[in-house]
Amino acid sequence: MKLKSRYKQTEVGAIPNDWDVKLLPDVCRFRSGKAHEQYISESGEYVCVNSKFISTDGQVRKYSSVNFCPAYQDDILMVMSDLPNGRALAKAYLVKEGQKYAVNQRVCALTPLRGNIAGYLYYTLNRNPYFLKFDDGVSQTHLLNPVFKKCPVAIPQSPDEQSAIAGALSDMDALLSSLDALIAKKRDLKHASMQQLLTGETRLPGFSSEWEMKRLDQLASIRSGGTPSTSIGRFWDGDIPWCTPTDITQLNGGKYLSKTSRTITREGLLNSSAELIPTNSVVMTSRATIGECAINSIPISTNQGFKNFVPYASTNVEFLYYLLQTQKQGFIRLCAGSTFLEISKTQLAAHEVPLPSSKKEQAAIAKALSDMDAELATLEARRDKTHALKQGMMQELLTGKTRLV
Numbered sequence: 001m002k003l004k005s006r007y008k009q010t011e012v013g014a015i016p017n018d019w020d021v022k023l024l025p026d027v028c029r030f031r032s033g034k035a036h037e038q039y040i041s042e043s044g045e046y047v048c049v050n051s052k053f054i055s056t057d058g059q060v061r062k063y064s065s066v067n068f069c070p071a072y073q074d075d076i077l078m079v080m081s082d083l084p085n086g087r088a089l090a091k092a093y094l095v096k097e098g099q100k101y102a103v104n105q106r107v108c109a110l111t112p113l114r115g116n117i118a119g120y121l122y123y124t125l126n127r128n129p130y131f132l133k134f135d136d137g138v139s140q141t142h143l144l145n146p147v148f149k150k151c152p153v154a155i156p157q158s159p160d161e162q163s164a165i166a167g168a169l170s171d172m173d174a175l176l177s178s179l180d181a182l183i184a185k186k187r188d189l190k191h192a193s194m195q196q197l198l199t200g201e202t203r204l205p206g207f208s209s210e211w212e213m214k215r216l217d218q219l220a221s222i223r224s225g226g227t228p229s230t231s232i233g234r235f236w237d238g239d240i241p242w243c244t245p246t247d248i249t250q251l252n253g254g255k256y257l258s259k260t261s262r263t264i265t266r267e268g269l270l271n272s273s274a275e276l277i278p279t280n281s282v283v284m285t286s287r288a289t290i291g292e293c294a295i296n297s298i299p300i301s302t303n304q305g306f307k308n309f310v311p312y313a314s315t316n317v318e319f320l321y322y323l324l325q326t327q328k329q330g331f332i333r334l335c336a337g338s339t340f341l342e343i344s345k346t347q348l349a350a351h352e353v354p355l356p357s358s359k360k361e362q363a364a365i366a367k368a369l370s371d372m373d374a375e376l377a378t379l380e381a382r383r384d385k386t387h388a389l390k391q392g393m394m395q396e397l398l399t400g401k402t403r404l405v
Contacts, residue, residue: 011152013399014399015399016156018156018158022152022155023151024151027116030108030148031109032108032145034068035104035105040062047062047100048104049107051082052088054078054093058093064102066102070098070102071100071103072111074094075095075098076095076110076121077093077107077109077110078107079092080106083140084137084138089131090126090132090143092127094122110125110148116159119167120165124153125151131147154400156405169394176383176386176390183379183380186372194325194326195326197369198326199326207364211357214354214355216349217350219315220281220320221310222308222309222348223275224307225304226304227272228268228271235271239265239266240268240300241300242264242274244305245287247259254294257295259298276299277300279297281310281317283302286342286348287341289341291328307343318367322369
């Protein structure tokens with residue numbers, strides 16, 4: 001493909017004619033971190049920068065009483081070692097406050113040289129494909145000093161352009177951080193609302209009747225799951241969805257289950273302990289991972305790692321879904337003493353929960369919580385869209401395809 005006249009082809013791809021490709025030592029000074037483990041202390045003065053600190057964007061912290069490798073303002077700290085296919089390798093952290101961080105071993109500090117803007121280098125080096133290619137997916141990856149010496153960096157000649165690019169991307173990060181904070185606040189509000197509304201501690205307007213303690217088997221018919229013989233092919237790949245715990249975890253907190261990764265035939269259903277669970281029931285994991293729930297929007301079967309609730313006419317399914325979520329720790333306590341966590345149908349049936357006698361109140365509570373879920377989903381979609389926009393901006397700005405100066 002013929003390049004436009006204002007671009008040139010380089011080892012890092014096409015870049016503007018007034019950009020350069022430099023080796024990393026020409027734009028920043030490299031320092032390896034030092035071991036601080038034996039000086040870790042809750043009363044330590046310095047934040048110990050290890051891979052966990054960087055991979056969590058500074059959220060998980062340990063402190064050191066000494067500092068053998070101080071990080072300075074505008075240093076870029078980078079993870080040098082990670083497991084195969086790890087998400088921390090070459091992840092970077094930009095230091096905004098000096099004399100606070102002690103750089104640990106397996107982390108390096110990159111100090112920008114004069115004329116090179118730290119923010120620009122942070123964005124272009126963070127998880128840079130040059131570093132990631134050393135991860136073979138088999139062995140632990142160690143990025144050693146020679147690797148850094150040979151790292152090519154595409155960089156605008158103008159510090160003003162570097163600053164403009166860093167500023168635009170920093171603004172996107174600030175927007176993402178504000179969205180994350182708002183989402184966290186809304187999640188905390190929903191959690192508190194569930195604790196209050198699903199116990200009767202807080203009542204919605206128009207409802208005053210007493211609540212009762214009910215056994216779960218008074219709210220729903222509790223049914224188990226099963227697995228047809230895997231050695232009989234005709235039991236599989238039919239038209240009956242067959243749910244495993246993975247199908248629930250892949251919902252990422254979503255409420256409704258409308259498809260499964262595997263299916264069984266009617267013959268497979270009849271020749272196993274699996275049952276066909278009608279639409280608008282609650283399927284709940286009951287083995288190893290306890291209490292993860294979803295409402296099935298289609299008739300479904302499950303494997304034996306589930307206990308499934310088919311609500312009676314007096315029970316609102318959405319209310320039941322939220323109510324079961326608040327009982328997770330109680331369910332786990334019922335499994336205490338077991339080598340393998342599993343809750344039985346008998347244990348679940350006898351478990352008591354608070355319940356409003358009015359189905360209208362159940363529905364009102366479910367709607368209030370559903371509205372909160374909808375608001376969270378909207379915010380999460382906005383965050384995801386903003387993140388995708390930032391990724392697109394990085395592709396454009398860090399290659400010079402879009403110019404700000």
